Amino acid sequence: MNITVLTGSPHVNGSSNLLAKQFIKGAEEAGHQIKVLDVAHMSVHPCIACDHCHTAGSCVFQDDNQKIQKNLLKTDMIVFVSPIYYYMISAQLKAVIDRFYGYNDEMRERHIKAALITASDDDNDDAMPYVEQYFGKLCRYMNFTNCGSVLGTGCGTPEKTLLSEHMKEAYQFGQAL
Ligand SMILES: Cc1cc2nc3c(=O)[nH]c(=O)nc-3n(C[C@H](O)[C@H](O)[C@H](O)COP(=O)(O)O)c2cc1C
Structure with a gap:
């Protein structure tokens, strides 16, 4: 299947991206096609609730979200990747x-x-x-099939992450898809 990985950390070589890379390795070995969109380094203006999208059919912001939208409307799976900021996903991914x-x-x-x-x-x-509960709710609302999570606790630095059992967990998760 086609899998789109949305990475939400400003740290290109940070902990969440290390886990994502393990997931990707496993998923590629299992024969899936992966597209990574580094949304943390793309230009995505926060929604301003103007409803232009509903009244005029397009967003007032012509930014990188058009590219993201195009991808998500043809992908089979989305993987949301994020550091935890105050118990939640990053603002960039949100x-x-x-x-x-x-x-x-x-x-x-x-x-x-x-x-x-x-x-x-x-x-x-x-x-x-909290983030797991949020993700579960998001999946139910968006009609997403929740395939599960790798919750990388104790992954505060890349060094810690490399030593963490979550590296293997992420790899096996991708491989088992
Ligand atoms: C703004 C900010 C908020 C954070 N909030 C939390 C938090 O609530 N709980 C936690 O355990 N770590 C928190 N952290 C630490 C990061 O989650 C942690 O360093 C993580 O490994 C960063 O992942 P990354 O390298 O993929 O960006 C926070 C870091 C920042 C910069």
Whole structure:
């Protein structure tokens, strides 16, 4: 299947991207085609709720989101990759999700598969339940099939991440798709 990986960290070689690379390695070995969109380094203006998308049929912001939208409307699976910022995904990734507002119905009709990969400094159980719950809700609302998550607790630096069991977990997750 065609898998689009949306990476939401400003750290190109950071922890969440290390986990994403492991996932990609496994998924490619399993025969899937991967497209990575580094949304943290793309220009995506936050939604301003002007409803222009619904009244005039297009977004007032002509930015990189057009490219993201085009990809997501033909992909079979989206993998959301993010560092944990105050118990949630990064603002860069959230901006992309908020812009779904302009093509919500088209997305919902497609029953896309979805997965979540995150990295947090905290290594206790309290670090991730909020983002996991948010992702579950998002999947239900968007008609995404929730394929699961790699919740990279204790992945506060690339060095820690490289030593973490989550590297193998991410690889096996991709391989098992
Ligand atoms: C603005 C900001 C907020 C953060 N909030 C949290 C947090 O709530 N919990 C946590 O465990 N780590 C938090 N961290 C640490 C990052 O999640 C952690 O360093 C992660 O490994 C960064 O991933 P990256 O290298 O993929 O960007 C925060 C870091 C920043 C910069």
